[in-house]
Amino acid sequence: MSSESLMDHPAFARTPPWVKAKLRPFAIEKIKQVYEWVETECIPAERIFKAQIKDNRWKNPPIIHELRQKAKAQGLFNLFLPNHFKESPGLTNLEYSCCAEIMGKVYWAPQTMNCHAPETGNIELLAKYCSPEQKKKWLEPLMNGEMSSAYSMTEPDVASSDATNIACSMKITDTEVIINGRKLYANCQYNEDLNIYILMGCSDPENPNPWNRHTTLVVPARTPGLKQVRNLTIMGFDCAPEGHGEYIYDNVRVPKENIILGPGRAFEIAQGRLGPGRIHHCMRLIGQAERAYELALVRCIEPRKKPRGKLIGQFDSNIERIADMRMTIDSMRLVVLNAADTMDYAGNKAGKYAIAQSKILVPNALLKVIDEAMQMYGGQGLTQHTPLPEIWTYARFVRVADGPDAAHRHQVGRDQMKTAQGVRTRFEEYTKKYKELCKKWALEPEEFWGIV
Numbered sequence: 001m002s003s004e005s006l007m008d009h010p011a012f013a014r015t016p017p018w019v020k021a022k023l024r025p026f027a028i029e030k031i032k033q034v035y036e037w038v039e040t041e042c043i044p045a046e047r048i049f050k051a052q053i054k055d056n057r058w059k060n061p062p063i064i065h066e067l068r069q070k071a072k073a074q075g076l077f078n079l080f081l082p083n084h085f086k087e088s089p090g091l092t093n094l095e096y097s098c099c100a101e102i103m104g105k106v107y108w109a110p111q112t113m114n115c116h117a118p119e120t121g122n123i124e125l126l127a128k129y130c131s132p133e134q135k136k137k138w139l140e141p142l143m144n145g146e147m148s149s150a151y152s153m154t155e156p157d158v159a160s161s162d163a164t165n166i167a168c169s170m171k172i173t174d175t176e177v178i179i180n181g182r183k184l185y186a187n188c189q190y191n192e193d194l195n196i197y198i199l200m201g202c203s204d205p206e207n208p209n210p211w212n213r214h215t216t217l218v219v220p221a222r223t224p225g226l227k228q229v230r231n232l233t234i235m236g237f238d239c240a241p242e243g244h245g246e247y248i249y250d251n252v253r254v255p256k257e258n259i260i261l262g263p264g265r266a267f268e269i270a271q272g273r274l275g276p277g278r279i280h281h282c283m284r285l286i287g288q289a290e291r292a293y294e295l296a297l298v299r300c301i302e303p304r305k306k307p308r309g310k311l312i313g314q315f316d317s318n319i320e321r322i323a324d325m326r327m328t329i330d331s332m333r334l335v336v337l338n339a340a341d342t343m344d345y346a347g348n349k350a351g352k353y354a355i356a357q358s359k360i361l362v363p364n365a366l367l368k369v370i371d372e373a374m375q376m377y378g379g380q381g382l383t384q385h386t387p388l389p390e391i392w393t394y395a396r397f398v399r400v401a402d403g404p405d406a407a408h409r410h411q412v413g414r415d416q417m418k419t420a421q422g423v424r425t426r427f428e429e430y431t432k433k434y435k436e437l438c439k440k441w442a443l444e445p446e447e448f449w450g451i452v
Contacts, residue, residue: 011035014290014330015098019337027095030079034099034113037076041067042109046387049108057240058190067112068145077114078123078143080280082344085127087143093276093340097283101333104287107387107394114143117401118151118187121277122198129261129269138196138218147195150186150221152247153270157182161407163270164210168201168249170217172256172263177203177217179225179252188243189228194221199249200266207264214266217258225252235393275348275355278402282336282358285398288391289329289366292373295386296325299376312376321376325369332362353415356408363398363405370395 011031012020023031045063052061071077080096081088091099103110110116119142126139141147158165168181179201186197196218203215219226232244261269299305300313300322312318339354348355370392374381381388399405438445 009035011098011102014333016334016337019094019098019341022092022094022341023098024095027091027098030076030089030091031095031098031102033074033076034079034102037071037074037113038102038105038109041070042106042112046106053240057238058188058192058243060191060193060241064108064111068114071113072145076112077145079113080115080120080276081124081127081143085124087127087139093279093343094337097337097340100280100283101287101290101336104284105291107288107390110284114145117277117280119149120280121273121402122149122151124276125198125260125269125273128272129265133257134218134260141195148187148191148193149196149198150194150245151273152183152186152197152199152219154184155182156184156246161404163200163267164213166200166202166214167205168199169205170201170203170215172203172215172259174256176253176256177215177259179219179249179254181249183247183249184232185244186247188231188241188245189221189226189247190231190243190245191241196220197226198260200270203263211267212264215263216260216266216269217254218260219249219252219254219258223252223254225250234397237390237393272348274402275343275352278359279336279339279343279355281398281401282362283340285362285366285395286329286333286336288394289332289369292370292388292391293322293325293329295388296322296373296376299373318376321372325372328365328369332365335361353412356412359398359403359408360405360412363395367392367395367399 009032011034015023045067048063049061052063053059075089077089078087079089079091079099082093082096083090100110100115103113103115108116110120123139123142126135126142130139138149142149153163153166154160155166155168158167160166168179168183171178179199181201183199187194197220198216199219200214200216202213204213207213227248227250229246229248231238232246233239234244297313300318301311303311305312313322336358339351339358342351342354345351370388374388374392377386377388380386383389435445437443
């Protein structure tokens with residue numbers, strides 16, 4: 001497709017030129033297809049979704065089942081899985097970023113395309129680390145949309161941001177694994193579509209290497225001894241129908257062959273899973289912020305809202321507010337696209353700084369954008385009259401999801417401090433050359449205490 005026609009299609013209205021240059025024809029068509037899907041099938045159905053879950057909060061509503069079937073038939077399932085996996089539909093991380101932003105305009109739109117959290121991270125985990133037998137048992141049904149999954153890592157009794165603290169006990173015998181402990185945040189057991197939990201626990205607490213103490217395995221959702229204590233609300237929202245559960249594992253027994261990759265390999269798996277999970281949240285959050293921005297624009301020209309006889313958008317303060325919102329979203333998009341491109345070019349491990357940069361910067365910046373949109377709606381902006389409160393809550397949630405931003409900031413800072421000695425050595429070379437130049441030009445070198 002020519003650059004002119006790309007410019008004409010609304011799916012690419014905010015796509016930077018360097019990204020357009022990397023999009024293959026196949027990806028361009030998929031991005032356009034996702035755009036049409038969200039605009040025509042998802043946004044108009046938002047209030048249908050709300051109406052249908054009133055009758056049963058913990059059951060996926062009929063509109064979701066219908067749209068999932070249609071999306072699958074149109075080839076829109078599992079677009080997130082990168083093209084280096086044999087199970088992938090064929091998009092790169094960068095190409096999928098363009099799709100995920102569009103999906104993000106409606107919170108549940110990714111679910112219609114099997115591209116929602118935690119499914120994306122779980123499917124990528126299973127595709128990367130499972131044996132062929134395990135893939136047939138769990139990966140294939142997940143990718144076909146025949147079941148859904150949850151990821152169970154966070155615990156209420158320890159500081160889970162340091163995952164070496166994870167304490168849920170796993171006793172591995174010759175034939176089975178016996179699990180005891182408490183967990184937070186995995187999707188609700190109440191939802192009948194949920195079939196498996198991917199669980200991280202401590203199987204070798206005495207191992208001198210804390211990074212080899214933990215194991216990841218699959219727990220069927222209705223295993224005896226696995227009890228959901230309650231659903232956890234997020235800022236007052238119950239997040240139905242998927243929810244976030246609080247769980248007790250009381251002598252839960254699963255077959256030993258449910259272990260993924262092998263005992264003691266949980267940290268290797270977690271890092272492989274959480275990187276993509278973090279960036280996917282940020283991709284979708286760009287779309288959520290765009291939705292908030294569009295709602296703000298609509299409010300600016302609402303003819304029934306004229307304080308002091310002027311449209312809201314005619315006040316200088318709101319004109320500047322709109323400018324700041326627009327520039328913030330566009331700058332955060334660049335951060336996310338850079339991370340996706342880095343993952344394609346160098347891999348997830350090498351891209352950890354770019355992923356952390358997105359996880360730290362994007363939710364914080366876009367919270368402000370969404371907050372400004374709410375402010376422009378006044379009292380209505382805090383109510384169910386618009387999606388803004390739920391959009392804001394999602395952005396706030398992303399600051400904690402898959403690791404709090406403070407932990408990522410600390411890791412970035414530690415990595416940067418490792419470069420300090422190299423920078424100091426370079427500065428010492430500058431000073432050495434400066435003194436040589438002073439000698440050449442018969443100048444007395446200046447000395448400053450504490451400065452290289």
